[in-house]
Amino acid sequence: MHEASEKPAVVLLSGGLDSATVLAIARAAGHKVHALSFRYGQRHAFELEAAALVARRHGAAEHLVANLALDLFGGSALTDPELAVPHGRSDAQMSAGVPITYVPARNTIFLAHALALAEVRGATDIFIGVNAIDYSGYPDCRPEYIAAFERVGQLATRAGIEGGALRIHAPLQHMSKADIIRAGLALGVDYGVTHSCYDPAPDGAACGSCDACQLRLKGFAEVGVPDPARYVRA
């Protein structure tokens, strides 16, 4: 496809399995991709190296990293060193309530920044890899939340003065982890460069037992292909 004819879109890219798949979906839909990642005091900063690799490998036109100070607020095991990341939780434990790895208002903060980037790049499409099945415990992954934010985006910007056309795309919303992996493999996603672990070893190897690793490993097992990510207990 000719570069000039591609419609710009902002893709929120964490460097994980889900957002890498979303980037491939946005590219396959013919978008010129402005990828946006965040440095937010997360323990798993290996994500950002993965995000840069994914952006390059899958044809993002641009990859920005915004610094955020979410650790200022605390309240999450992903940003507060005093709170432990849980390991080896059962399916029942994972689906009971909001997990301690939930970061307060994180998706709202991420989408707000995506909206700013969309506005300055003239994009009216934002892609986010939220998933209502695997992450049912996260309030800001629910379809009604995404719809509410889309309405904010339609009103918030210069374009919104005349009634903006902004769309928030959440293509993974109703897919299982296995479905996401199948879709990504069909689009040529290299999952070997993605990083999902909440609590990696100092060298970046995934722990294999946090919620994110468990969901990912279960997904690959269902698809019947090996997970190319590097695990400490491989």
Added chain:
Amino acid sequence: MHEASEKPAVVLLSGGLDSATVLAIARAAGHKVHALSFRYGQRHAFELEAAALVARRHGAAEHLVANLALDLFGGSALTDPELAVPHGRSDAQMSAGVPITYVPARNTIFLAHALALAEVRGATDIFIGVNAIDYSGYPDCRPEYIAAFERVGQLATRAGIEGGALRIHAPLQHMSKADIIRAGLALGVDYGVTHSCYDPAPDGAACGSCDACQLRLKGFAEVGVPDPARYVRA
């Protein structure tokens, strides 16, 4: 009022005239105030010193400053050194279209952070000093925008899982600048420590001719009291 009985609220505090008034209104309503300011590459960082003074003088229980990287996106004369802040604009010029001082998605980003702080402090009230009259050109100061964000806030957080009670208060929304000043003076707001100028002198003195200074000076003139702020051409 006894401290322990005060209901917590988050107040977005820029250090300007409007947000100082909002802080006083929130205090008068009996709230324990968690004030939140941002360092976002703005030219007028004197705002932050003013915000700290206002928070202390008007009884905020806490004042946090979050670092943001809005200059990453550009697109505004407030964050991009390549774009000039306009001076001496007429009323007609000020009310025509979105001004160059508009920062893309700024209020959405500010409110998203306020939501995070509200969640970790157990607050269901957020106060913001937007004003639909003086700043009609800003898309994210309109009542329909505030209502849309309130809906996001009700869905986005842990409390939102059960249908949250979050309220976004914009008490200045339909007030003129003169009305705001009258309300603030009645509540004992010290406008001498507030800072409104978009383009201050190196020593922090207000320019007197940017949109913000003009609106402020016009407000004080209507009320018939002198503006206690320091101006370069006083």
